[in-house]
Amino acid sequence: TTFETILVETRGRVGLITLNRPGQLNALNDQLIAELNQALDVFEADEGIGAIVVTGSEKAFAAGADIKEMQAKTYMEAYKGDFIASWDRISRARKPVIAAVAGFALGGGCELAMSCDLILAADTAKFGQPEIKLGIMPGAGGTQRLIRAVGKSKAMELCLTGRLMDAEEAERAGLVARIVPAAELLDDALKTAETIASMSLTAAMMTKDCVNRAHETTLAEGIRYERRTFHAMFATHDQKEGMAAFTEKRRPRFRNA
Ligand code: HXC
Numbered sequence: 406t407t408f409e410t411i412l413v414e415t416r417g418r419v420g421l422i423t424l425n426r427p428g429q430l431n432a433l434n435d436q437l438i439a440e441l442n443q444a445l446d447v448f449e450a451d452e453g454i455g456a457i458v459v460t461g462s463e464k465a466f467a468a469g470a471d472i473k474e475m476q477a478k479t480y481m482e483a484y485k486g487d488f489i490a491s492w493d494r495i496s497r498a499r500k501p502v503i504a505a506v507a508g509f510a511l512g513g514g515c516e517l518a519m520s521c522d523l524i525l526a527a528d529t530a531k532f533g534q535p536e537i538k539l540g541i542m543p544g545a546g547g548t549q550r551l552i553r554a555v556g557k558s559k560a561m562e563l564c565l566t567g568r569l570m571d572a573e574e575a576e577r578a579g580l581v582a583r584i585v586p587a588a589e590l591l592d593d594a595l596k597t598a599e600t601i602a603s604m605s606l607t608a609a610m611m612t613k614d615c616v617n618r619a620h621e622t623t624l625a626e627g628i629r630y631e632r633r634t635f636h637a638m639f640a641t642h643d644q645k646e647g648m649a650a651f652t653e654k655r656r657p658r659f660r661n662a
Contacts, residue, residue, distance in 0.1 A: 419455070421595065433469065446494075446622040452661075455604075458591075505590050512534060608638065
């Protein structure tokens with residue numbers, strides 16, 4: 406498949422997707438989201454892929470939804486076309502997805518990063534939900550995911566003023582897992598993804614499913630869900646192999662089964 410708005414590569418067991426609309430700071434238009442979803446479908450179906458990295462350019466992960474594409478939309482077009490529904494695909498990925506963010510991650514760009522399982526930030530990263538300045542508000546999960554990541558006051562301030570937050574503040578607030586020097590961002594993200602991909606994919610999929618469940622349910626239900634999933638792991642080859650390898654002081658050979 407050839408794509409026009411993203412670059413897609415395989416690096417070992419890692420699928421790499423690079424958002425690529427350099428003239429528009431990777432503004433997210435319908436075509437880009439459709440291509441991103443297609444690439445995710447391919448990587449998810451590929452037995453050889455154990456983790457996925459989504460990144461942008463040095464200057465921008467993504468500067469938001471494409472304002473010029475949205476500008477003339479009517480309510481009926483937004484409603485009938487179920488505008489934004491297709492943005493959900495990435496949050497439904499079953500394999501782990503890392504967002505590697507350098508430069509601007511604004512509006513829909515910040516929301517896309519938050520839809521991934523974890524965010525690695527370059528020291529140049531800037532996060533924000535500046536939609537209010539356009540007379541709108543976040544529409545791809547920003548009002549819901551940001552508060553869960555950084556708490557109410559900071560989420561409210563960012564959404565109501567449009568202020569941007571730098572990488573330091575984002576890390577302090579818990580939005581990003583780690584900050585790395587910009588020049589090392591991609592290598593670090595690929596290395597982190599490769600580490601994840603070297604584990605049992607079955608275990609990684611079940612783990613991310615359980616961690617993500619925490620945002621969708623009560624603590625008691627989440628604990629029950631975790632426990633049932635944990636029990637299920639004893640039916641896997643990889644649990645037997647992982648524990649045998651530990652006992653025999655050797656490296657495990659996971660089969661993702
Ligand atoms: C369309 C965009 C864009 C966007 C940048 N561009 N962001 N086009 N949609 N979101 C385009 C510019 O129009 C310009 O094109 C080119 O990219 C370079 O941008 P500049 O503004 O010249 O760059 P700079 O001066 O460095 O400023 C960078 C910036 C600024 C601060 C990030 O571009 C900016 O404020 N962008 C918009 C950020 C934003 O409001 N995002 C939220 C969007 S709403 P030309 O042709 O002029 O060279 C949203 C809603 C999500 O995301 C809801 C769910 C979908």
